[in-house]
Amino acid sequence: MKYKICFPDTEYLPCEMPENSNLADELNASNSPVLFGCRTGLCGTCLIEIIDSAGKLNIPNEIEEEALSIYAPNNQKARLACQVRLQSNISIKTI
Numbered sequence: 001m002k003y004k005i006c007f008p009d010t011e012y013l014p015c016e017m018p019e020n021s022n023l024a025d026e027l028n029a030s031n032s033p034v035l036f037g038c039r040t041g042l043c044g045t046c047l048i049e050i051i052d053s054a055g056k057l058n059i060p061n062e063i064e065e066e067a068l069s070i071y072a073p074n075n076q077k078a079r080l081a082c083q084v085r086l087q088s089n090i091s092i093k094t095i
């Protein structure tokens with residue numbers, strides 16, 4: 001099964017990825033506005049806000065939770081794209 005990732009209000013077209021894909025494995029500078037650094041959940045470069053996910057996303061692990069408490073402490077919709085695994089269609093924006 002494949003799911004769609006949308007980047008509203010950007011020039012980037014939606015792209016499709018297999019279920020449980022790690023966004024860091026599939027997204028790059030030419031197909032998305034999301035930039036990646038460490039890809040391990042530490043640097044915060046890939047900070048995004050989930051605009052819509054149909055309520056289905058993997059739960060952040062301890063490392064991601066700690067990073068989010070530093071990089072986006074008051075944003076309940078913030079995630080690190082490198083830690084997200086696709087389980088539904090999602091819309092995201094960089095923050």
Ligand code: FES
Pocket residue numbers: 035036037038039040041042043044045046047080081082083
């Ligand atoms: S790329 Fe560093 S936290 Fe995601």
